[in-house]
Amino acid sequence: MSSGRDHYVRPVDFKHGHVDMTHGGGGRAMAQLIDELFLREFDNEWLRQGNDQAAFDVSAGRMVMATDSHVVSPLFFPGGDIGCLSVHGTINDVAMSGAMPLYLAAGFVLEEGFPLADLKRIVASMAAASRAAHVPVVTGDTKVVERGKGDGVFITTTGVGIVPAGIHIAGDRAQPGDRILVSGTIGDHGVAIMSLRENLTFETTITSDTAALHGLVAAMIAAAPGIHCLRDPTRGGLATTLNELARQSDCGMVIAEQRIPVQPQVNAACEFLGLDPLYVANEGKLVAICAAADADRLLAAMRAHPLGRNAATIGEVITDPHHFVQMDTSFGGRRIVDWLTGEQLPRIC
Amino acid sequence: MKYVDEFRDGALARKVAAAIAAEARPSRRYNLMEFCGGHTHAISRYGLADLLPPGIRMIHGPGCPVCVLPIGRIDNAIALAASPGLILCTYADTMRVPASKGLSLLKAKARGADIRMVYSSADAVRIAQEHPDREVVFFAIGFETTTPPTAVAILRAQELSLANFSVFCNHVLTPAAIGNILESKEVRELGTLPLDGFIGPAHVSTVIGSQPYEYFAEEYQRPVVIAGFEPLDVMQAILMLVRQLNDGRAEVENEFTRAVTRDGNAKAKALVAEVFELRRSFEWRGLGEVPYSALKVKAAYAAFDAEARYGITYRSVPDNKACECGAILRGVKEPSDCKVFGTVCTPENPIGSCMVSSEGACAAHYTYGRWKDAAIVAAAPA
Numbered sequence: 001m002s003s004g005r006d007h008y009v010r011p012v013d014f015k016h017g018h019v020d021m022t023h024g025g026g027g028r029a030m031a032q033l034i035d036e037l038f039l040r041e042f043d044n045e046w047l048r049q050g051n052d053q054a055a056f057d058v059s060a061g062r063m064v065m066a067t068d069s070h071v072v073s074p075l076f077f078p079g080g081d082i083g084c085l086s087v088h089g090t091i092n093d094v095a096m097s098g099a100m101p102l103y104l105a106a107g108f109v110l111e112e113g114f115p116l117a118d119l120k121r122i123v124a125s126m127a128a129a130s131r132a133a134h135v136p137v138v139t140g141d142t143k144v145v146e147r148g149k150g151d152g153v154f155i156t157t158t159g160v161g162i163v164p165a166g167i168h169i170a171g172d173r174a175q176p177g178d179r180i181l182v183s184g185t186i187g188d189h190g191v192a193i194m195s196l197r198e199n200l201t202f203e204t205t206i207t208s209d210t211a212a213l214h215g216l217v218a219a220m221i222a223a224a225p226g227i228h229c230l231r232d233p234t235r236g237g238l239a240t241t242l243n244e245l246a247r248q249s250d251c252g253m254v255i256a257e258q259r260i261p262v263q264p265q266v267n268a269a270c271e272f273l274g275l276d277p278l279y280v281a282n283e284g285k286l287v288a289i290c291a292a293a294d295a296d297r298l299l300a301a302m303r304a305h306p307l308g309r310n311a312a313t314i315g316e317v318i319t320d321p322h323h324f325v326q327m328d329t330s331f332g333g334r335r336i337v338d339w340l341t342g343e344q345l346p347r348i349c
Numbered sequence: 350m351k352y353v354d355e356f357r358d359g360a361l362a363r364k365v366a367a368a369i370a371a372e373a374r375p376s377r378r379y380n381l382m383e384f385c386g387g388h389t390h391a392i393s394r395y396g397l398a399d400l401l402p403p404g405i406r407m408i409h410g411p412g413c414p415v416c417v418l419p420i421g422r423i424d425n426a427i428a429l430a431a432s433p434g435l436i437l438c439t440y441a442d443t444m445r446v447p448a449s450k451g452l453s454l455l456k457a458k459a460r461g462a463d464i465r466m467v468y469s470s471a472d473a474v475r476i477a478q479e480h481p482d483r484e485v486v487f488f489a490i491g492f493e494t495t496t497p498p499t500a501v502a503i504l505r506a507q508e509l510s511l512a513n514f515s516v517f518c519n520h521v522l523t524p525a526a527i528g529n530i531l532e533s534k535e536v537r538e539l540g541t542l543p544l545d546g547f548i549g550p551a552h553v554s555t556v557i558g559s560q561p562y563e564y565f566a567e568e569y570q571r572p573v574v575i576a577g578f579e580p581l582d583v584m585q586a587i588l589m590l591v592r593q594l595n596d597g598r599a600e601v602e603n604e605f606t607r608a609v610t611r612d613g614n615a616k617a618k619a620l621v622a623e624v625f626e627l628r629r630s631f632e633w634r635g636l637g638e639v640p641y642s643a644l645k646v647k648a649a650y651a652a653f654d655a656e657a658r659y660g661i662t663y664r665s666v667p668d669n670k671a672c673e674c675g676a677i678l679r680g681v682k683e684p685s686d687c688k689v690f691g692t693v694c695t696p697e698n699p700i701g702s703c704m705v706s707s708e709g710a711c712a713a714h715y716t717y718g719r720w721k722d723a724a725i726v727a728a729a730p731a
Contacts, residue, residue: 258359268353271353274707322720324720326720328396329359329394329395329396330357330359331357331358331359331362331395331396331397331400331580331581332359332362332363332366332395332396332399332400333395333396333397333398333399333400334396334399335393335394335395335396335717335718336716336717336718336719336720338715338716338717341696341697341712341716
């Protein structure tokens with residue numbers, strides 16, 4: 001005798017439940033978690049097909065692909081969480097080539113015992129970020145590791161995008177005379193994370209700047225299609241990004257400290273933590289390098305976009321076989337802005 | 350930022366720079382030692398040397414707590430950290446100081462030692478409270494600035510009857526180091542280290558006051574100007590030293606009046622006197638054994654003294670032969686005089702301690718100033 005009850009499956013307990021080894025075991029529990037969480041939140045035509053891969057048509061042109069693993073601690077921080085961060089991070093890596101990001105893939109490594117409520121919150125945040133950015137998560141994977149072998153959740157996302165015809169943006173294209181622009185205040189993400197860290201908890205109104213930058217990039221390309229370089233200054237901050245670009249482009253740079261936008265609260269937090277905002281991570285900012293003739297137009301386009309309101313021109317590219325990034329200090333002297341030594345703080349993204 | 354940006358004002362800096370340029374006599378040189386690593390850092394970070402006339406030479410002193418810690422003491426800490434179940438708490442900079450056998454606390458941590466980076470001695474006490482089943486040792490280093498917090502940690506541990514907490518004390522004393530430099534061969538006999546005056550410590554002086562430096566001004570006829578760690582403080586102190594030297598005066602002056610008094614912080618000094626006593630001798634990197642230059646935990650607090658508790662014995666270990674940290678810490682050489690500077694010895698792979706802390710002379714020069722050593726093909730202003 002059968003009744004409707006035979007087909008009843010008790011739903012995943014997202015209120016009090018925890019991740020256990022069966023959620024990654026390939027069996028019914030895993031299928032149920034995928035159905036009730038990932039499919040439901042990310043819902044789109046590719047995921048609905050239930051294949052191990054997503055198939056999609058692409059137009060002709062240059063494709064770009066980028067991947068980024070996220071291990072941020074704590075998982076939830078002022079202004080965001082590991083979920084939206086993992087969407088923004090990869091979208092930005094794709095967008096820094098000038099490409100329009102199209103699709104994302106997401107891999108989750110979950111630790112046994114991780115609260116399902118937290119997982120749901122993270123996946124919902126990812127889904128919201130992906131919807132807002134119009135870049136769907138079209139395929140994914142979930143693994144579970146034993147308690148103590150992970151730290152809650154690690155998320156790896158991979159993205160693909162297509163570069164519009166005629167756009168050539170790369171880290172080796174900066175030339176002497178070019179102008180260096182930054183899209184807004186630096187150090188916000190790093191300070192927001194640090195404010196919650198176990199042994200340096202402090203109160204701040206700073207929130208992470210985590211954001212998807214492809215809309216800003218599209219507006220910038222429309223205004224100045226000849227942009228030479230774009231890069232998002234994440235780990236290692238602005239200083240590291242400028243040093244990377246100087247090395248890649250075989251040039252030097254001179255920037256002016258007083259032109260670099262920094263929120264006063266970020267400055268204050270860095271002051272008492274003994275950090276330099278130039279090295280603190282960002283998750284919603286970019287550095288652009290363009291010909292001097294394009295600089296004003298590009299800056300105006302950036303400032304007209306909500307994510308570039310505080311954009312500024314901070315310096316210029318020079319000839320220097322040593323690839324030094326020099327900075328005129330607000331105080332009136334000049335020094336170099338070097339590569340970061342060691343790490344300022346681990347697991348910032 | 351209120352109360353900080355005011356001391357980094359570029360327009361004011363140009364005014365002080367103009368005054369220094371106007372008052373410094375072109376006929377003479379002014380060899381000024383900034384004792385503290387904090388000053389060394391500020392001078393490099395703000396590009397202060399660019400604002401000074403050529404006759405003024407800044408000599409970096411030994412006041413960097415991480416730099417003066419000898420290899421043997423780091424070896425002791427690493428050996429402690431290797432004890433099963435023991436948690437070693439340390440200030441961050443100490444983690445990367447090279448020790449014997451290619452080790453450092455950072456490398457010992459990677460090999461499994463439980464070494465925790467703390468921002469305050471209070472964090473170490475908290476960790477001891479949270480782990481009553483584990484031995485917790487605080488690796489205490491630093492000059493008079495960090496000593497009172499260590500005293501507080503010991504008193505707090507006693508109050509809490511923490512049986513698992515102790516301090517490996519390596520606190521050192523500023524006046525002893527200044528005296529050692531002024532008594533050195535290079536200054537007194539050889540004349541290879543011309544030393545006309547001192548910029549006195551900022552934070553150290555908030556604790557000990559300006560009075561301890563009066564002896565150096567009187568006995569050695571060297572002016573001392575105590576200065577804050579902001580770049581304008583340093584500029585102002587240089588101007589005050591130039592004036593003293595021009596007038597033939599050798600006095601203790603206080604530029605850092607917003608924080609330093611003649612007598613210092615009585616409460617902090619009392620705490621230190623309660624818990625610590627002078628060591629007969631202590632080895633400094635660069636300066637060697639310096640009598641009565643460091644503190645140890647008093648017998649009354651032996652329960653919290655890691656040296657007594659674990660029977661730590663000190664063994665002196667010579668620095669790497671190629672390393673010039675010793676001479677650099679005495680002000681006899683500059684980072685660029687060292688053969689391994691910037692080649693074998695870099696902040697990523699430090700050979701000597703001066704390349705480790707951001708307050709170290711080598712690290713400061715490498716991080717902020719080494720472009721001046723290289724010929725820049727073109728340097729356009731921003």
